[in-house]
Amino acid sequence: MPVITVTVNRATHKIDVPDNMLLSSLLRDELRLTGTHIGCDTSQCGACTVHVDGRSVKSCTMLAVEADGLAVTTIEGLAEGEKLHPMQTAFRDHHGLQCGFCTPGMIMAAVALAEQNPAPTDAEVREGLEGNLCRCTGYQNIVEAIMSGARAMHGARS
Amino acid sequence: MTPFKLHRAKSLSEATKAFKAAEEGRFLAGGQTLIPVLKQRLAAPSDLVSLGGVAGLAGITASAEKITIGAMTRHADVAANADVRRLLPALAEMAGGIGDPHVRNRGTMGGSVANNDPAADYPAAVLGLGGTVVTDSRRISADDYFQGLFTTALEDGEIITALEFPVPERAGYVKMPHPASRYCLVGVMVTKGAAGVRVAVTGAGQGGVFRVPAMEAALAKSFTAAAIVGIKVAADDLMTDIHAGAEYRAHLIGVLARRAIAKALA
Numbered sequence: 239m240p241v242i243t244v245t246v247n248r249a250t251h252k253i254d255v256p257d258n259m260l261l262s263s264l265l266r267d268e269l270r271l272t273g274t275h276i277g278c279d280t281s282q283c284g285a286c287t288v289h290v291d292g293r294s295v296k297s298c299t300m301l302a303v304e305a306d307g308l309a310v311t312t313i314e315g316l317a318e319g320e321k322l323h324p325m326q327t328a329f330r331d332h333h334g335l336q337c338g339f340c341t342p343g344m345i346m347a348a349v350a351l352a353e354q355n356p357a358p359t360d361a362e363v364r365e366g367l368e369g370n371l372c373r374c375t376g377y378q379n380i381v382e383a384i385m386s387g388a389r390a391m392h393g394a395r396s
Numbered sequence: 397m398t399p400f401k402l403h404r405a406k407s408l409s410e411a412t413k414a415f416k417a418a419e420e421g422r423f424l425a426g427g428q429t430l431i432p433v434l435k436q437r438l439a440a441p442s443d444l445v446s447l448g449g450v451a452g453l454a455g456i457t458a459s460a461e462k463i464t465i466g467a468m469t470r471h472a473d474v475a476a477n478a479d480v481r482r483l484l485p486a487l488a489e490m491a492g493g494i495g496d497p498h499v500r501n502r503g504t505m506g507g508s509v510a511n512n513d514p515a516a517d518y519p520a521a522v523l524g525l526g527g528t529v530v531t532d533s534r535r536i537s538a539d540d541y542f543q544g545l546f547t548t549a550l551e552d553g554e555i556i557t558a559l560e561f562p563v564p565e566r567a568g569y570v571k572m573p574h575p576a577s578r579y580c581l582v583g584v585m586v587t588k589g590a591a592g593v594r595v596a597v598t599g600a601g602q603g604g605v606f607r608v609p610a611m612e613a614a615l616a617k618s619f620t621a622a623a624i625v626g627i628k629v630a631a632d633d634l635m636t637d638i639h640a641g642a643e644y645r646a647h648l649i650g651v652l653a654r655r656a657i658a659k660a661l662a
C-alpha cells in the first residue's frame with residue numbers, strides 16, 4: 239500500500255492507502271469526515287464534492303493516492319470554529335435545503351463557483367450546479383442562497 | 397471496485413513499461429470515465445498506470461496556424477485558455493460544455509479522445525477540424541483515427557501525448573445535451589479552413605463520430621445556413637435509444653448544423 243501525504247482541512251496526514259481506495263472513502267472511512275456524502279455510484283449526483291487544491295471535484299471519482307501531496311477541503315473545513323462560512327450562513331438564511339443530504343456537495347460546489355465568479359446570475363448558478371443533484375428542494379432556494387452567499391463571500395451586502 | 401495495482405509513472409517510458417508488464421493494464425488519466433466503469437465492475441484491470449505524474453503531458457501551445465493541447469490537459473483548462481478562446485473559441489466553448497464543473501476539473505482531452513464514446517464532444521472537434529492525434533510512437537490524422545464505437549486506431553499500450561488542431565477561418569459547435577448526463581444527444585461541428593469545409597457529427601452515429609460529405613460540398617460552394625437546407629442524413633445508420641429515436645436524431649443534425657454555421661459566421 240502506498241504511503242501518501244495529504245492535507246485535509248489544514249491538517250497534514252501521512253497515511254497508508256490501498257491502491258483502489260477512492261478519495262471519498264479515505265475522507266469518510268479513514269479520517270471519519272462523514273460530511274462528504276455518497277449519493278450515487280455513477281458519478282452524477284455531486285453529494286461527494288470537495289476541493290482539491292482549490293478546484294471542485296467529485297471525491298467518489300478520484301483515487302485517494304492521486305491526492306498525494308495535495309490539499310483537500312471538505313465541508314468540515316469551511317467554518318472557523320463556531321463561525322460559519324458565509325455560504326453556509328446563506329444556505330441557512332435562504333432555507334437552501336430540506337433533507338440536507340445534497341447540501342455539503344452543494345455548498346462545496348457553490349464556494350468553488352463563487353471564488354471564480356463573485357456575483358453570479360441566476361442562470362450562471364444553475365449552470366454551475368450541473369453536477370449537483372437535489373431530490374427535495376426544486377433548487378429555487380439553493381440558487382438564491384448561492385447568489386447571496388457569493389456576494390457575502392466577497393464582502394457585499396446581500 | 398475490484399483490487400488493482402496502481403503505478404504512478406513519471407515518464408512515458410515508465411508508463412509503457414508498467415503497462416507491458418501488466419496482465420491486463422489500463423491507463424488512468426482524469427478517471428471521469430474509467431473510475432465509474434471500475435465502480436460498476438464493467439472492467440476489472442489487474443493494473444492501472446496513472447499518467448497524472450508524467451512530465452510534459454499537460455499544457456497548451458498556440459501559433460497563428462496551430463493549437464497543440466497536451467493529452468493530460470483538463471477540460472476546464474481548455475475552456476479557460478486565452479489562446480484557445482481567441483483562436484478557436486468553438487473549442488473553448490465545447491470544453492466548457494462538457495459534463496459539469498467537477499468533471500471538467502478532472503477529465504482530460506486525451507482520455508476523451510482515447511475513449512471515443514459515441515456521445516462525447518471532443519471527437520467532433522478532432523474530426524471536424526481535421527486534427528491530428530499525436531501518440532508516443534506516431535501521428536494519426538483524424539480521418540484515420542476514429543474507427544467505430546469506443547474503437548480507435550490506437551494500438552494496445554499506445555499513449556496519446558497531444559492533440560493538434562489547425563486554426564480554422566471559421567468554426568462553430570452546437571450540441572443538444574442530454575438533460576441529465578450532458579453528453580451529446582447530437583452535436584455538430586462545422587469548420588472552414590485551409591483544408592476546406594468539414595462537418596462532423598457526434599452523439600448520433602451507430603459507429604460513433606462521422607462526417608457529412610453532402611453538407612460539406614454544399615458549404616464549400618456557399619458557407620451559409622441556407623446552403624444546407626434540405627440536405628438530410630439518412631436515419632438508417634443512426635442510434636435509437638430510450639432518449640431519442642434515429643429519425644429525431646437525423647432531424648437534429650440538420651437543425652444543429654445550421655445553428656453551428658450561424659455561430660461560425662457570427
Ligand SMILES: Cc1cc2nc3c(=O)[nH]c(=O)nc-3n(C[C@H](O)[C@H](O)[C@H](O)COP(=O)(O)OP(=O)(O)OC[C@H]3O[C@@H](n4cnc5c(N)ncnc54)[C@H](O)[C@@H]3O)c2cc1C
Nearest residue numbers: 425426427428429430495503504507510516517556578579
Ligand atoms: C457526470 C459525467 C458527465 C460527463 N459528461 C460528458 C459530456 O457531456 N461530454 C463528454 O464528452 N464527456 C463527458 N463525460 C466524460 C468526461 O469527459 C471524461 O473526462 C472523458 O471521457 C475521459 O477522460 P478522462 O481523462 O477522465 O479519462 P479516463 O477516465 O482516465 O480514461 C478513459 C479511457 O481512456 C484511456 N486513456 C486515458 N488517457 C489516455 C492517453 N493519454 N492515451 C491512451 N489512452 C488513454 C484510459 O485507459 C481509459 O480507457 C462525463 C463524465 C461524467 C462522469
Ligand code: FES
Nearest residue numbers: 277283284286298
Ligand atoms: S457520490 Fe460522487 S457523484 Fe454521486
Ligand code: FES
Nearest residue numbers: 336340372373374
Ligand atoms: S435537500 Fe434533500 S437532496 Fe437536496
